[in-house]
Amino acid sequence: MPDSKPPLPPFTAETARRKVQAAEDAWNSRDPERVALAYTVDSQWRNRDVFLCGREAITEFLREKWRRELDYRLRKELWAYTDDRIAVRFEYEWHDAEGRWFRSYGNENWEFTPDGLMSKRYASVNDVPIAASERRLAPRCGPFA
Template sequence: MTDKRPPFPPFTEETARQKVRAAEEAWNTRDPERVALAYTEDSEWRNRDTFLRGRAQIVEFLRDKWRRELDYRLRKELWACTDDRIAVRFEYEWHDEQGQWFRSYGNENWEFAANGLMRRRYASINDLPITADERRVAL
């Protein structure tokens, strides 16, 4: 394992918060290649009803996601952590090509390799249609 991404497990509350903040910042760039570098080469994902394995599938998934989910903006929050695992709650807002806004809520369970890269990500997500005036400015 030549790739390393501190902080490394085992996580404390402080280092888990750092990991969550780094993930939030990376996802808000909407750069699939940058985001994928935080995951092991053979990382396993479940995102809603989609199952992925490896960085190449992650990159393609994220490209497609951000083609559909326009003006995407995400906020993540630490829920819990243990040695090599972090649980996160999140919400993000986006709109489709027709201008319909959504707020998507969910939870993620993350498992990390010793080098600090995420080897498993399991996400459950629900979408709520909202009006433009219901958007959260602070998001």
Template structure:
């Protein structure tokens, strides 16, 4: 069906895990347009202290994010699911223009419409400066 983004709710453990993996893959592409297609046209976001509404704002936010957060690499893990909601925990690493590495830890709460598009995303995130030697082996080098 056009406009659907499988898997769709209600989620099972298997479909929730697939949704989380699809999100991880899209975010690791660092392609704001690709990522934004997973959200409703009027999706509501809270990312740290930034509040966004709609795909256009999401694309602008992600474009700026990945211009600042270089070498970005993300891992997501299913935390919980029910009906049309999924909670994940995640960590990602990136470096800034000066070469300082960071690891960000956080949690996200997601709510989906019946077509499997995310209509709400609320993220709480904390950054930790790390050295290049402290980077996770599971994060292959990307620039």
């Protein structure tokens, strides 16, 4: 399958963890096109109060997100899984153009097609202002370490 995205369902604890790590790595690249390739062309999203449908809309959403959320750094944690679904909790840190830092917390529910592409992503997110000195997810070495 040329458009497949391993690991493929049905998930085990190990393959679900690998899928979550792959998502974390892709999102930390801050490359909208790379991230969008993990989703079906007609993927359904809810991100906060925004509802999207399709890879093109996802790509544009991510471009705008990373124009606003600067120095974005994310951590995801596997919460639960079934044959073709994964739930994660996450936190990420970022700052706005004025230099104000935030930590965003949330949960996501994912559903996958047999080829490993995500067909549904529902995310609930809350932002908390933090001081730069309170950052926990700062890169250790270089921008993507």
